[in-house]
Amino acid sequence: MRRTAFGFVGRIARIDLSNGKVKKEHMDEKIAKRFGGGVGYAAKVLWDELRPGIDPLGADNKLIMATGPLTGTLAPNSGSYDACFKSPLTGVWGESRSGGRWGAFLKHAGYDILILEGKSKKPVYLTILDGAIEMEPADAVWGKTVSQTETIIKGEIKEPGCSVASIGIAGEKKVRFACIMNDLDRAAGRCGGGAVMGSKNLKAIAVNGHGDIAVANPDEFIKVVKAAERDIVRHPESAGFLSGTIGSFSTASHLGDLPTKYGWTGTWDKADEFHDAYLNTNYVKNRACWACVLGCGRYSESKGKWRTPPHGGPEYETAGSMTAFCLVEDTNALIRANYLCNMHGLDTISTGHMIGYAMLCYEKGLIIKEDTDGIELAWGNAEALLTMIEKIAKREGFGDVLAEGTRGAARRIGKGALDIALQVKGLEMPMHDPRSGKSLAIQYGTANRGMCHIHPQESSACEGWGYDCGLRPYGLPVVKDRSAENRDKAFMARLLQDFGVGPDILGTCKFPQFAGHTLDLYARLLSAATGWEISDKELLKLGERVNNLHRCFNIREGMRRSDDMIPPGLKQPHATGTTKGIAVTNYEQMLDDYYDLRGWDKGTGIPRRRTLDELGLSDVADELAKHVEIR
Amino acid sequence: MRRTQLDRESRFSFPVVTVHWPCKSYDAARHLPELCWRLNELSRKTRALGKPSRSRSPERARRVMVRYPKMLVVYPGRCTGCGRCSLHCSFAHEKVNNPAKARIHVVRHEPYVDSAVVCWQCGLCIQSCPIEAISRNRRTGAVVVDEERCNGCGQCQLVCPIGVITMDPTKVVALKCDLCNGDPACVKGCPYNALGYERPENGSYYRRLEPALVLGRKQMRGG
Secondary structure, eight states: OOSSOSSSOOEEEEEETTTTEEEEEEOOHHHHHHHOSHHHHHHHHHHHHOOTTOOTTSTTOOEEEEOOTTTTSSSTTOOOEEEEEEOTTTSSEEEEEEOTTHHHHHHHTTOSEEEEESOOSSOEEEEEETTEEEEEEOTTTTTOOHHHHHHHHHHHTTOTTOEEEEOOHHHHTTOTTBOEEETTTEEEOGGGHHHHHHHTTEEEEEEEOOOOEEOSOHHHHHHHHHHHHHHHHHSHHHHHHHTOGGGGHHHHHHHTOSOBTTTTBSOOTTHHHHHHHHHHHTEEEEOOOTTOSSOOOEEEEEOGGGOEEEEEOOOHHHHIIIIITTTOOOHHHHHHHHHHHHHHTBOHHHHHHHHHHHHHHHHHTSSOTTTTTTOOOOTTOHHHHHHHHHHHHHTOTHHHHHTTHHHHHHHHHOTTHHHHOOEETTEEOOSOOGGGOTHHHHHHHHOTTSSOSSSSOOGGGGTTSOOOTTOGGGTOOOOSOTTOOSHHHHHHHHHHHHHHTHHHHHTOOSGGGGGTOOHHHHHHHHHHHHOOOOOHHHHHHHHHHHHHHHHHHHHHTTOOGGGGOOOGGGGSOBSSSTTBTOOOOOHHHHHHHHHHHHTBOTTTOOBOHHHHHHTTOHHHHHHHHTTSOOO | OOOOOBOOOSTTOOOOBOOOOOOTTOOHHHHHHHHHHHHHHHHHHHHHHOOOOSOOOHHHHHHHHTTSOOEEEEOTTTOOOOOHHHHHHHHHHHSEEOGGGOSSEEEEETTTEEEEEOOOOOOHHHHHOTTOOEEEOTTTOOEEEOTTTOOOOOHHHHHOTTSOOEEOTTTOOEEOOOGGGGSOHHHHHOTTOOEEEEOHHHHHHHHHHHHHHHHHHHHHTTO
């Protein structure tokens, strides 16, 4: 890419951790135009450079920290970065977004993308200060919690204003759902990025910089930014975001969208009072990520037996998985659990899910008290929840079993434990239930990183939640019946996936999409920032191209149609609540429709050659044809 | 010799500019230049602060006060630390996205301190500048750095009591809030309404609220 790149900074740092060598490269503008930045560019790099079948926790895996062309600019909510890698939890494409300010600081320090290769012999951490990349020994911080790590590193390098992304003890112990934490409480949570970082013996990356991020057309850019700000601030949903993601706790419960007691039902009768109790006893203030217009971040503390210092969170997903999922009713326990996960660097969704899973196994008699080191894993046991989090992070005793994720744990437990697990491709179910909106079932089955509600996009949001994301002009159907299973739902899931991968490509947060940040605004922002002249339809196409590339990555790793199946647990009806009696019954038909709309082969789930050619992915198709038969 | 004096004691009084007339032993030839200077100064001040009227009614005074310089203030407790003000600032001044080139700064400190910090326009830097590159804009009340003349010596940065003067990393000149010539971009850009461009009586209320909150919190914790 040319020296004076716009939107992008135009530089990539390739860091070989085995020998500490840093190679600075220019960004390839052709790739950037085809796939955008963020997860698009990273997917292309991983597609080109990772051999299929490598060990995700070995030296061959690469960890890419990617920002997009809008990261660090005035575009709404532009503080993001995406960690992309081959996931140790699922064995396929792994991506994970985090907010905070780390991504923006990386661009100010002069790099769009970091490619971390190899494996260091000793624990190290990286400092990236205004373009200079140094590798420092991490003896002082190895084994420390995330907050200790940040404090020590900021002192060591004498940069009090820098931003640090680090792993906790869970990442060092290669817990398969360990996350990368940045700015104390922001997490690139899912898919086990922390374990990949830990496997490379890389403890932390501290960045700070004072460089410019220029845009191609400043006058147009500021005009679009102001229009976007106005639209978002005036949008009725943006007020809802001020009460945080946890503010939607009661609504989710009323919609039957809050999996309770390991998905036994979707409505938790304690949800309303739980949220009130949280606001009364724990809530401190709102805290926004970098350049955020919505400000949904919470800041909370707990007192009494489970006291914590004030810290970030909890989000809706954390609250759901730590409480309703395990039937724990104490808000202080939730805050403590969230605090422990943040300090140890654990993904709160998977951690809560695994403990709920253990509780289900315990109830069904698949594990007994001797297996669990004497911990009474009964439903609602808050003490057990907190103990298990510590044990998982340190891989002690039964925690070592749960640290393997649902698939690994089910293999260790045996006795058909995998059949009752709620997972797709090895990723645990987050806190949304497809029985409250059937397009989510398709999203869960086909999302490229596994059972995920938000990557590429939460399609149930457009059903029960009633968002339209400004997608009506692009054919988003009006949902009359949430429980219906038809082609509309498949179309909806597909459209939202292509739309929803946009922010990951551009390097912003997904939440403004719900509050008035339309596709048109994204396209105009991207055009003004990069000077590319890209329209909204082309941006949608770009999203489809990136989704297909991720899919091809998964196919090359051996994923087929059978891996897109939702777990049997979702095909059982909810026992109580507003969605009582509703189950996902016609999933295969919806999946056929989805494949049809995508242009993928119905029998195998492999993209057809014609589809890939139409998307301009002929080179990818050629490479894929070396490994599998494509029609 | 006191040449002029601003009387702004009372809330509703308009400014009175007093000129000490040299009545004893008046020598036109000797005093005329100084007199001219004083009259010139007087007219400049009255232009800047609103014309004094013959009527002293509060309504009239309030109408005059609309033209007073306003104050840029941070409303305590509303800021979430998103930093959009600093991005808007750097974009308005330099057409780039770079908080290091912003004149407004966002402090984010653990635990839970989020606040924008913005220049008070106190003017201490004016005297500190060895080459007189800093002056006060009479219309907006802003203390402005003349980028053409500034040589980046950093004296103003040393003297600034709240640390809001920084050095531009590329141009090596002092960066200081100039109130965007009376229309601050940060105020319009803040999504949480945490910044305000207030008339002095309200502005000073918010300005004294902040140290008061700090003091109050200290008292609550027992010292």
